[in-house]
Amino acid sequence: MKQLSKQMLHTQTGMTIKRGPEKILQFGKGNFLRGFFNWLLEGLNRETDYAGSTVIYQPNPGGSTHDYLKAQDYLYTVCLQGMVDRAAHEEYTLITSVSRTLAYQEWNEVIKLARSPELEVIVSNTTEAGLTYQKQACPINGAIPSTFPAKLTSLLYERFKAFEGIGGGIDILPCELVQKNGDNLKEMVCQHAADWDYDKSFYHWLTKENDFCNTLVDRIVTGYPKEDAAAFFDAIGYEDRGLVIGEPYHLFVIEGQERIRHRLPFAETDFNVRWGNVKKHSDIKVRLLNAPHTIMTSLFFPAGYHLVRDVMESDLSSPVMEEVFHELAASLPYSNEEKHTFIEDVQARFCNPYNDHYLHAISMSGVSKFKTRILPAIREKSVVDISDLYALALAGLLQMFRPSKKNESVYFGKRMEEFYPLYESETILLELDRFWTDYQKHGNFKKLVEDVLSSHLIWEEDARWLGNLTEPVTSYLNESLKSNMVTIIKKRPHT
Template sequence: MKKLNKQHTVDQRYPEKVIQFGEGNFMRGFVDWQLQQMNQQGLFQGSAVVVQPIAQGLGEMLAEQDYLYTVLLDGILNDQVINSAEIVSTVNRVINPYDDYQSYLDLALDDQLSVIISNTTEAGIQFLADDSLSNQPPTSFPGKLTALLARRFDLKKAGFTIIPCELIDRNGEKLKEIVLQYAEQWGLGADFRTWLQTENTFCCSLVDRIVPGYPREDQEELQSRLGYRDQLMVKAEPFLLWVIEGPASLKDQLPLAKAGLNVVVTDDMTPYRERKVHLLNGPHTAMVPLGLLAGLETVEDVMLDEDFSQFVDQLMAEEIIPVLDLPQSELISYANSVKERFKNPFIRHELTAIALNSLSKFKARLLPLLVNYQKQQHTLPPLMTLALAGLITFYRGDYPLQDDQHVLDTFAEAWQRPETVVPAIFSNHSLWEQDLSQLPGLVEAVEADLSLLEKGSRAALQTKLRGESYA
């Protein structure tokens, strides 16, 4: 069977209009797929030039397939089953700046390139004090971006609309802040810093689409059905949401909504972020340690399990929705749509994949809710405290863990004294950016939940769901 190439589709190439940092599954199944939808309707007629953020990437594999790949949409949307396969052709080329730095800098020459979109993982937007403009390329993504912007400024050309998709709060503001740090450290001058702030638009954004990636388990059947080999096909759910906090002119620059895509351009993305982070990502984070400890493997396993699906229902209805400052009817409707997505039988969303950096996810997604619940109700949310106890148990090291080495070392040291593990972890300011041991009753509640978990995750969950005491 032949590998996917331009002979398998109408090879219509468009001018490069987007610089895209990142060529992983999410960007190909989210951003590039959306560019394709606009092109098919004659609304954009542009392609993306992709920049590899790291030296080892997928550029060569994409080149072998003439920069084509297949997006498979599998799932249920608005009660309709969707099962589609589409060859996406909106990646025009890939530049590896580690191999060809000059071609990367030459992107600044092209006036048609006006949008920069990135997804370099949550760790990608960071300031490295030892990064240098003399590096070819600079090490960090913001460093590479600063070098490109400096070249654009030197050429006296227009700035860019910059839309990071990394899953950190206020991602556009954070990226701009770091670029300004580099501009100051590298001595790029006051005129450049002024141009950076007045001629470029850094947008905060929120992305929402589950993209599990390459369908390894079904690859042979799929490639037989498609009639070609595709090393880079991507499976994604049909649901999509992209909220961009930016100027109204962006609706014309990137006419995504006109193409019928669920894209919102707004002057305040806060309500959308609160809803998504806490009602979708929050239950994901809560279910992972408890589900894995009970022997479950996927989100669908959780939703098909009587005890765990009740856990998700009650967590949303009784502990998350009551403390969110948004219309209740809207939150309930969104929660129901989230549960429909969680039950998607066509997507194998591994709990181990969601477990990456679980502590920072709990801190961002659930901890603010736990604190607010305690303030409002003058008691602690029982399912959240059990999830927190499950997290501490999970970090004991019985499962393969993927997290910052400092986090892993801190837990390993704390678990050497099991009798004090909870206060040791909670009082560690570097983990939580606060002293959780001072939250009334939290240490005692989580210690009781740890004891409960000794009987097994499922037994502990059943006890909690029945509202029984710890005895």
Template sequence: MQPLNRNTAQISQSRPTKVIQFGEGNFLRGFVDWMIDLLNEKTDFNGNVEIIQPLDKGIYQLLNQQDGLYHVVLEGIQEGQTVQEKRLITCVNNSHSPYADYEQYLQLGENPDLEFVISNTTEAGIAFDPADASFETTPNSFPGKLTALLYRRFTHFNGAQDKALTIIPCELIDKNGENLRTTVLQFAEHWNLTADFTNWIQNDTIFCNTLVDRIVPGFPKDTIKEIQQELGFEDTLVVKAEPFHLWVIEAPESVAKALPTEQAGLQVKFVDDLTPYRTRKVRILNGAHTALVPVAYLQGLRTVRESVDDETAGTFIKEAIFEEIIPTLDLSAEELNQFAKDVIERFQNPFIHHELLSISLNSVSKYKVRVLPSVLEYHKRKGQLPQRLLRSLAALILFYKGEYNGEQIPLNDTPEVLDFFKAAWQKGSAKETVQAVLSNQDFWGTDLTQVEGLQALVTKELEAFQSQEQLKTA
């Protein structure tokens, strides 16, 4: 089998580098670079990517061994049809490590064709590190490296406005663009950089808040031999991803023109405010995951797919989404219903084995953020309580007992949370346990026993689960 490189794959086209990308991991390669590759194919974008390895250790050398080439394998369900697609990604020029050659890295900022910086350095990546004392040696933090690169570009082009860049971070934090700009400005002050540079960052450089959505399981180690055989290349950097993708970007019209994603048929939305889309994702996608886990697990199911395909659990979560979560949201019914249908298909993906227990990590805090806002908003708008979402809360309380049907449940949460539930389950009755849990303001940020009828409904649902357990163990 041939090794994968531009010679063996017969890839000879040359494009200017328009994007610097911080992060060589699976997500960016299976999401952003996949999109840029399609832009090159279907529009006049005509731009390539230089990848920066933000940490000292990574795979930049492996990428360079393959001349930046690798395949993205899409597998899943889309519009009721099974999708299996393989695409050779050709838009990555080179990969670099600032730790290996800092000056070479800084020189990337002198490229006149450069327009964008894209990043995904984990949620902890956008943070100020005062230990990065100077831009003259390699900063350890991602924002420090970015500031040094931007300062080199600023000085090289004498602060030209038309050489300012558009920064599009993909880190999974709220207001990621605004946070990154704030951190860059902290470094400018920390390093005593010029006021002109600070103004260039504040007034000319565009920092976009973004929301990203695609499941990227990454390297398919279980099936890689078969995939390589089909490809005809020994590609050691294959990325597996689901077909669904969504990128919401807060940006001026100029950015949408520079990234003609609509022409390429990509699900990219340029908006003035991404808040409704973030809320939609958290409430429908993440909220459905969190609401489903305890109900399905107590029923004896163990994966997302088998839960959604199960008549009882599947009906439960679909009704929860369409009848109790969607009515609390403010986007158009068409957008909400389509997103919900996409979510159900994503849950049914036969190529992704998603364990319920893996989602159950820190379920109490997840319920507070992902599900409770739908409960309270539903009550506010309807004057009623959402029975299915509160059935999930009852199931969650029973789940945290740590034992059901005579089997131990491997709980994964903080010691404080686990100790609280252990004490709560030593109360004399389900009613007392529910009261202790719902009144814990450290969990919910409010006393849920004060919501009329909520405690009684959760207690009723919990007792129903316990009755089912007694029948099964009788």
């Protein structure tokens, strides 16, 4: 079977790929953006006169070195599978709107694009761990800033100079699941500009000409189907190493100025794109979809589970997840009917028989996700009402992110006899490695838990305010390492 390429398509179908000007710069070529934003952009090109393409930049030095998209002339397929109106649904979309990809080392090409008058939008998904401020030296002589906000500051400054401070504003769409992601990113960029002594005219241009939109994104994208790839290739008629699997459901909420509505004319399509205040959508989605994912992974990945669907359908884990949804819903101020309806939809999506959503994939940036998704839920509860589910989940998280070995720059955890890579910021992994190494010397679980909770590098605060969680986390962590998480869950009474 032939691999997807322009030539293969032309030979088999007569199709000729034509791409529009490079209007969008995308930070991150992970599964989610390719199965969500690039899919939406493909629809814009097909259903409207948008006629734009995307340049994808890999912002991390540890990202994929084999550019499978380049080998396929930047073509790939999105397959959506699930239930729509109670009927099985499957659709395939060929994505043709990616013009090129840039490796981490090709930062100079990013800077060139930043100066282009055709560039209008920057979109990102660097995970919660990527949307952080780290003070660093001003980049000179082509040096690559280490974080996404610093990179964005640097390229916007280059654009400011290219346009001599007149016009050229960019609409910025951060898709990281962080409350007020646009506002937070703008604050970080302004801080870097101040750190680097950029002149006041740049600050004026930055804040007046550019729009940092708050956004909310929602679609479960499971990525490349490693075990079933051959069957999918048979269905589409070619080999596609960039194939992405996702669910049909999608939601994109954008809170921005009028300009972005014209630049991305989603109103001319049937896509579920909404404009306006993000807060309510974000509160419900993050608390009742993303937070359950994070707790589920912390509890059941150490217990030996592999898929979200397995957790939802198991006699052992399903009642625990019902309790998780109940606890998280109680921390939201919205109507019970609204929350119940959303939970029912989420549970159906989690049980999607077509999507193999791996817990290990959800564990990426798991500590950062716990900070942004779970700690706010705990804050909503009085100390005496905090469920020990949170303590058990935190114990599972610490067990899951215990570095067992390091291969070059990659840390690995260990589950039974299986090693798995730990995906989290280097700062957090170094901190956890230090605490676990210290534990090996003193054998004191309580000190380990207190060290973790008091780490500003992990939580950006002293999280010992969690108070009465320290003792149960210590107890659960001790017990889980002596026996296993399954034993603890079986013994624990459900509410």
